Amino acid sequence: MDLNTFLSSSPHLFDQIVSVLGELTAAVSAAGDAVFWSPVATQVTGYSEAEALTPGFLASRGHIEDGYYHLLKEDGTVIRVRAFPLESPDGGPLLHMVLFRKTEVVRQEWCSDLLRQTMLYTAILQSMREGVLTIDPEFRITSFSRRSELITGYSSADVMGRYCHQVIGSPLCQNACVARRCEGSGKATEAVPTDVSLRNGKVCHITEMAVPLTNELDELLGTLLFIEDRSTQLFLEGSPNDFLGIIGRSAPMRNVFQIIRQVAPTEVTVLVTGESGTGKEMIARAIHTLSRRKNGPFQAINCAALPLPLLESELFGHVKGAFTGATRDRPGNIETAEGGTLFLDEIGEIPLETQSKLLRFLQEYEYQRVGDSTIRVADVRIIAATNRDLKQEIVVGNFREDLYYRIRVIPVEVPSLRDRSEDILLLAVSLLESLGKKRGRPGLRFAPDTMELLMAYRWPGNVRELINTLEYSLAMAPTETIQPADLPREVRETEAGYPAISFNPHLLLDHRGEGEEEHIRRVLDETGWNKAKAARLLKMHRVTLYRKMERYGITPKDGLR
Numbered sequence: 001m002d003l004n005t006f007l008s009s010s011p012h013l014f015d016q017i018v019s020v021l022g023e024l025t026a027a028v029s030a031a032g033d034a035v036f037w038s039p040v041a042t043q044v045t046g047y048s049e050a051e052a053l054t055p056g057f058l059a060s061r062g063h064i065e066d067g068y069y070h071l072l073k074e075d076g077t078v079i080r081v082r083a084f085p086l087e088s089p090d091g092g093p094l095l096h097m098v099l100f101r102k103t104e105v106v107r108q109e110w111c112s113d114l115l116r117q118t119m120l121y122t123a124i125l126q127s128m129r130e131g132v133l134t135i136d137p138e139f140r141i142t143s144f145s146r147r148s149e150l151i152t153g154y155s156s157a158d159v160m161g162r163y164c165h166q167v168i169g170s171p172l173c174q175n176a177c178v179a180r181r182c183e184g185s186g187k188a189t190e191a192v193p194t195d196v197s198l199r200n201g202k203v204c205h206i207t208e209m210a211v212p213l214t215n216e217l218d219e220l221l222g223t224l225l226f227i228e229d230r231s232t233q234l235f236l237e238g239s240p241n242d243f244l245g246i247i248g249r250s251a252p253m254r255n256v257f258q259i260i261r262q263v264a265p266t267e268v269t270v271l272v273t274g275e276s277g278t279g280k281e282m283i284a285r286a287i288h289t290l291s292r293r294k295n296g297p298f299q300a301i302n303c304a305a306l307p308l309p310l311l312e313s314e315l316f317g318h319v320k321g322a323f324t325g326a327t328r329d330r331p332g333n334i335e336t337a338e339g340g341t342l343f344l345d346e347i348g349e350i351p352l353e354t355q356s357k358l359l360r361f362l363q364e365y366e367y368q369r370v371g372d373s374t375i376r377v378a379d380v381r382i383i384a385a386t387n388r389d390l391k392q393e394i395v396v397g398n399f400r401e402d403l404y405y406r407i408r409v410i411p412v413e414v415p416s417l418r419d420r421s422e423d424i425l426l427l428a429v430s431l432l433e434s435l436g437k438k439r440g441r442p443g444l445r446f447a448p449d450t451m452e453l454l455m456a457y458r459w460p461g462n463v464r465e466l467i468n469t470l471e472y473s474l475a476m477a478p479t480e481t482i483q484p485a486d487l488p489r490e491v492r493e494t495e496a497g498y499p500a501i502s503f504n505p506h507l508l509l510d511h512r513g514e515g516e517e518e519h520i521r522r523v524l525d526e527t528g529w530n531k532a533k534a535a536r537l538l539k540m541h542r543v544t545l546y547r548k549m550e551r552y553g554i555t556p557k558d559g560l561r
Helices: 003-009 013-017 038-044 102-110 112-129 146-152 162-167 176-183 251-262 278-288 307-315 351-366 390-395 401-407 417-438 447-455 460-478 504-508 514-526 533-537 542-552
Strands: 027-028 035-038 061-067 068-072 080-087 092-097 131-135 141-146 192-197 201-216 220-230 270-273 298-302 339-347 381-386 410-413
Touching: 013 298, 131 146, 146 201, 146 220, 176 201, 176 220, 251 278, 251 410, 270 278, 278 298, 278 339, 278 381, 298 307, 307 351, 351 401, 390 401, 417 447, 417 460, 514 533, 514 542, 533 542
Parallel strands: 270 381, 270 410, 298 339, 339 381
Antiparallel strands: 027 035, 027 092, 061 068, 068 080, 080 092, 131 141, 131 220, 192 201, 201 220
8 A cells, every 4th residue: 555545545634744744754554564755764764665665564673652653773773753643534543654854864974983883782792602682671672693593593584573572482481581670670680591492392491681771861772681502501510410420301301310219219120121222221320329239239231142051150150060161160140249239131132941040039039050059049139121022022922921020110211312302412412521531532512503413313322322423423523613524424414303224123023923033034134144234233132133043943045154
């Protein structure tokens, strides 16, 4: 709509315009759109006539309130000029006459030195690591620095003129707003930690600090708000981000920490479940550390890494001559863990004949060394762990049901890294610091783009894979900042999901009995009967693969070894 349309709608409007025509430089409709824009308006605001008359252009940059027109100028500053409403015969406002006086242009020329100084201040604010934004007394955003854009994900054009709580809304906005407190007291506030939801839906941990903006008469013009991203520093603050060496502040990990606190003082048996690489042994050690057995030994056995004779010997010990190579009596881990804790990792790999002996110990605390008839007693707490579905193993006859319920008095499920993405950067920064010191490269840091890739990757190998990734980056990074190019290919080429792989490890859950045999045969065929590679694809230890090959009678094809 143009000015002619407005004027032709009523002679009454024309009469009102004539009365102020001497100083009229713009006309703005009730919707906030310009319908007339003079050269003086362009000089004062920096907006050309074509820009100003574009529908919606000024409506997003200015508003009329209490007889004044508040407008964000092209240079990023805000001005306030008089605006007179023109009413229709029925009393409804149709548009406002805005007076941009020519003296405003002269005043800008007088203040050229001040403007250059302001530009310098702006450049300084833009270079700060904190995000800087200004808000007017009505809490509308009037400027937004580049760092603010990086922290929040919003561009300056997206947020200008919006209420600050619409952009960086946090729990503080309801009853502890730092900007409101700053306006009320006229003094700067302390930095206050809080969480905000970003444009991409993720949660960001920040601090907010407000400083009042006043003119030479100490009149409040608005508030200067500083926001700082604290996501990579939180690990330094200890609990709840660091629990006995376990890094995590996400809800799933806080739940695990709470279970550990509750179960540690008891004597019940605990079963720790979770994917490979999630840190199940660290959970077991934390339980031991908080228990009354903390001054006793902590023994750990990987049940998948030992064949049957050696596994029983490691568990229960043996006497001289019990088997070939047993040249002397040797105590087992149950005996050496007396008064402490024994951690049985990968308990799902224990053969059935050994399971019955372990069950007896759990029920009676009695055991016998291999090759010995003497019954021994030990005071040992058992904590077991597995990455397998033991209920399914019971169905197919690979695991004793009575043993399952004996070890699963208290279940603790460790979440995968992708299910606690909030902890990825905490872990990465903490691990990078410790690994960097060990490798003689302290002080390394992540580039922002690298952090985004670490957050986007799905980490099928969980924390163990993250550690390996950082080891790779430590070796490859030529500078003190780890760039995306310094990450392994599968991490830097990832999208929001798993990288492209030809094998889904969870398929094994649907391939039991005869199905499992066929699945193992197919993977062996696809790898040319390379058992080490097949074991990796099947997500099982090579010893476990050998056992299953023996159980199913799987032998190499002719000519293959």
